[in-house]
Amino acid sequence: MDDKERIDFGPLDPTRDPGWDDRAQAIAARAARARRDRLEAGGGWLALLAWWRPALSIAAALALVVWIGVFVRDRTPVQARPTDPALTVLEWSLSGETPVVGELLGAAGGDHDD
Amino acid sequence: MRLSATQVAELVHRARKGEEAAFAELVRHHLRAVYAVALGVLGRPEDAEDIAQEAMLVAFERLETCREPERFSGWLLRIGRTRALNALASRRVRRDAARRLLAGARGEAPAPGDALEREGLLAALAALTDTQREVVLLHDLDGWTHAEIAAGLEISEGMSRQHLFTARKRMRVSLAARDAPTREADHG
Numbered sequence: 001m002d003d004k005e006r007i008d009f010g011p012l013d014p015t016r017d018p019g020w021d022d023r024a025q026a027i028a029a030r031a032a033r034a035r036r037d038r039l040e041a042g043g044g045w046l047a048l049l050a051w052w053r054p055a056l057s058i059a060a061a062l063a064l065v066v067w068i069g070v071f072v073r074d075r076t077p078v079q080a081r082p083t084d085p086a087l088t089v090l091e092w093s094l095s096g097e098t099p100v101v102g103e104l105l106g107a108a109g110g111d112h113d114d
Numbered sequence: 115m116r117l118s119a120t121q122v123a124e125l126v127h128r129a130r131k132g133e134e135a136a137f138a139e140l141v142r143h144h145l146r147a148v149y150a151v152a153l154g155v156l157g158r159p160e161d162a163e164d165i166a167q168e169a170m171l172v173a174f175e176r177l178e179t180c181r182e183p184e185r186f187s188g189w190l191l192r193i194g195r196t197r198a199l200n201a202l203a204s205r206r207v208r209r210d211a212a213r214r215l216l217a218g219a220r221g222e223a224p225a226p227g228d229a230l231e232r233e234g235l236l237a238a239l240a241a242l243t244d245t246q247r248e249v250v251l252l253h254d255l256d257g258w259t260h261a262e263i264a265a266g267l268e269i270s271e272g273m274s275r276q277h278l279f280t281a282r283k284r285m286r287v288s289l290a291a292r293d294a295p296t297r298e299a300d301h302g
Contacts, residue, residue, distance in 0.1 A: 007285055009255040011231040014149050014163055027167055028141045031174035032134035039132050053181070 123183035147256045148194035154247035155198035169194035188266040238288035242281050250281035
């Protein structure tokens, strides 16, 4: 149906001009020459220009993952950690572990920065 | 033969590396479409041709900024449309009498019959909306499918069909009205 109904734009078709192909070829040649010149002059900058958006996206995604990790760790319920000093000491004695000073202080409820 | 979006993307990648054959293919498959869009805006074939060539070169210079090479065609049409609108707004585009004289001297002027048909078509196009003009020119002049038009102009395929239908109908009415006095004169 489309073909039958088609408007004949022949008189406005630029490709009927014999010089059309030459002009098209000239555009391609000019563009290719300009591109090669640019690649030779500053390939590194072009690559940077081409990759800065993906690189920025990856950096933002990584930052988000790290932030979520920190957020989740800080939100870990206190009950999840062994806080009962008696249980901690029992655990050490059963495993035959020798706790360091920081761990002892931690088990006793104090803070210790190494 | 029309190119698929994947083939176009492949050509864009090759063009980015400076491959002249890729540029040539991109020009061959897109120059007339950009011309069609520019013609829709400017209404003058000679100016549309200049703008199409200019837009093509600008697009190639900015090839890095085409973030989705699969959608190169639509991106290129936007560049062509913007440049045509800028040309129209700044009144940069004018009929150049000297150029026409020169073209005539070189024998490039269209045949009288062709010129009449061109005028008729341009007048009929002028009666359409911007989108109708772009759709009918891309479809009937450059052979785009509705799917390609939809992707290129960011409209639905249904809208593309609707615009084409309305554009053709309105153009036929304009062309028929233009032909009527000629026929009457011929018979009278």
